[in-house]
Amino acid sequence: MRAALYVRVSTEEQNLEGYSIEAQKNRCMSFIESQGDWYLSKVYADPGHSAKNLDRPAVQELIEGAKNKEFDVLVVYRLDRLVRSVLDLHKLLELFDKHNVKFKSVTEVFDTTTAMGRFFITLVGAMAEWERSNLSERVSFGMEQMTREGKWKGGHVGYGHMHIDGHMAINEDEARIVRMMYDWYLSGMSDRKIAKELRKRGIMTRGGAQWSESHVRYTLSNPKNKGDLRYGIEKEKSKQFVVEDIYPQIIDVDTFDKAMSIRESRRTFHGRQATSDHYFSGILTCFRCGRSMVGHMAKVNGKRLKNYVCLGRRHFECDMPSISERIIEHNFLQELRRGIESENINHIEEPAQNNADEIKALKRDLNKIKDRRKKWQYAWANEIMSDTEFQDRMQEEQELENHLKKQLEDLDETQPHVVDDAVLEMMSDAVENWGNLESTEKKQLMQIAFDKIIVDKIESKKVLDRANIIEIVFK
Missing domain, CATH: 3.40.50.1390 (Resolvase, N-terminal catalytic domain)
Structure with missing residues (x-):
């Protein structure tokens, strides 16, 4: 055989x-x-x-x-x-x-x-x-435990940090580049433009390659830059967890959160809408057909002026005329100023005020859950709390969080949107200093604070009054 x-x-x-x-x-x-x-x-x-x-x-x-x-x-x-x-x-x-x-x-x-x-x-x-x-x-369990304790588990050390004697430290040369990238991003530059600028300056990745759009996106989205350690399967977010306050910080938490807020808002826009000089693009909404209005340049008497046109009009399905950005800006600021001065910017009537207070209370309780989770995490990582106790506490917090979020959703469905006090204060400052802001700063503000601005064009003897702001919807 x-x-x-x-x-x-x-x-x-x-x-x-x-x-x-x-x-x-x-x-x-x-x-x-x-x-x-x-x-x-x-x-x-x-x-x-x-x-x-x-x-x-x-x-x-x-x-x-x-x-x-x-x-x-x-x-x-x-x-x-x-x-x-x-x-x-x-x-x-x-x-x-x-x-x-x-x-x-x-x-x-x-x-x-x-x-x-x-x-x-x-x-x-x-x-x-x-x-x-x-x-x-x-x-896998051993690596997860090391991660929770803030120890280096091996593998790739992200750009901006380095591994020294079992712990992470800041690589100052790289960290300087990372901070510069955040400054550019917060000023209105896109991932692609940042990558292009890095290549233009001859700045390479740690591996000696040229920066790409995806590499910039990954670097700026990595929570390790604000001190948090992420562990798990990159493509499966349900199998990821983050241990807070482990890495030495390259940037502060506010800077990172602000960048992520801008990134999230840009997801709703198309390519150039997110970073163009037309700061109402993607937010401005046509009252007549409900479609978005996008920016375009028009030549009037030899001058290039910024206008907004309804997408429905482009497809011959709406009769909304184009509107000058100058007219929209004038009426938008007037509407905001009226709301702030009358303390009625939230459009909440008196009977609903109790619900507004309840919404704020629920949000405070949700923040408390986040703080408690940090304490349980710290206690478990330092063996003050057993695995069983840690799992029980985290399960309790998750159930409470789900309950509070459900209550918050129920209130949001029945009540007008409540503008956060911090946003209200920011808008008040913006109205006063609008003329001193750069276009990119105005764009950034619009993306962070507003969901949509519904507008209609009307006939008026005064040119600046030819836009009617029907409704301003905050995020």
Whole structure:
């Protein structure tokens, strides 16, 4: 009978006695010789490969050999040399059965020609997979625990930080670039423009590559810059967690949160709308058809003026004329000023005031939950609290948070939107200093504070009165 050998050793097992390629070959050859009419026809070897899947050179060659009937029996030193997954084991057994190939292990008693033998080999394969899963879970848990304790778990150290004696420290040369990037972003520059500016100045990434838009986006969105350590699967946010106040801060929390607020607001806009000089783009809404109004440049008497046109008009589905930015700006500021002076900017009538107070109270309670979570995290990381206690506390906080958020949603559905006091104060300052702000600063303000501004164009003898601000909706 023609016998083929499969031998494998992973990188970690290279130096372990009894697992080397030669040791496996010798044991398998002794077994083949003991069978009388068996003889060696082929050796398949995968040195330095893991058995986590079948994507190994020698295994693929072995599969083709079985299909081409190049051997009658496959011999291995142990089952885990060939596979560690029940699914992979079944795939190979089905292949062997289809092409009348037997399977034998030198150190384990398997007979794939009987139902009991098949059942037994499946059980052993399941144990091998269980052992590998257990190891993976232990490694994952250990890395997660290190992360929660603020220790370096190995791997890539993000731009702006470096690893020194088991802890993170600021790389001042890189941190200076990171701070500059945040300044640019907060001034209204997009990720693409920041990458372009970095390339223009000859500033390279740590790996010596040119900065790309995606690299800038990842760097600016990384919470480690404000001191928080993120751990988990990058593409699965449900499997991520953040441990606060672990890294030395490159920027303060307010700067990071402000940048993330701008980034979130830009998600609702299209490309150039987010960073163009037309600071009402994407926010201005047509009263007649409900569509967005976008900025465009118009030439009047040789001068280039900023106007806004309804998207419905562009498709011949709306009769809203274009409106000059100067007219919109004049009426927008007047409406804001009236609201601030009359203390009625929230458009909340007296009977609903109690609900407004309740909304603020709920938001305060939600902030308290966040603070308590930090305390439980700190206590657990420093072994003041057991795993069970920590899980119970976090579960309680999650249930309370869900309950409060549901209450808040119910109130938001039935009550007019309440403008936060901080936003109200910011708008009051903006109205007073509007003329001193740059276009990018006005754009930034609009994206942070407003959801939409509904406008209609009306006939008026006074040019500046030809825009009617129907409603201002805050975020």
